[in-house]
Amino acid sequence: MRERKTVDIVDVVNLGNAYLTTESTTKSERLAIASYLGSILSMANAYRGYRYLETEYLPADQQTNDNVLRDGFDDSRRHYFTAG
Secondary structure: OOOOOOOOHHHHHHHHHHHHHOOOHHHHHHHHHHHHHHHHHHHHHOOOEEEEEEHHHHHHHHHHOOOOOOOOOOOOOEEEEOOO
């Protein structure tokens, strides 16, 4: 019987988050990774939400309120949070 291997959930999320910021990925690839991260975090009871990357918000000098997304923002550009 093969030895069982485990991976730390934080390492998986960090890898996924890095992939979501990479310029060489397509939107459909990023959405697939985002779906995977959301699922795996939920299964591990470690889902704490996500935030869009700073590139998707209006610059501070153009905002009347905090955290205003720019027109045409890319909803696949995310950063996922974990418990702990």
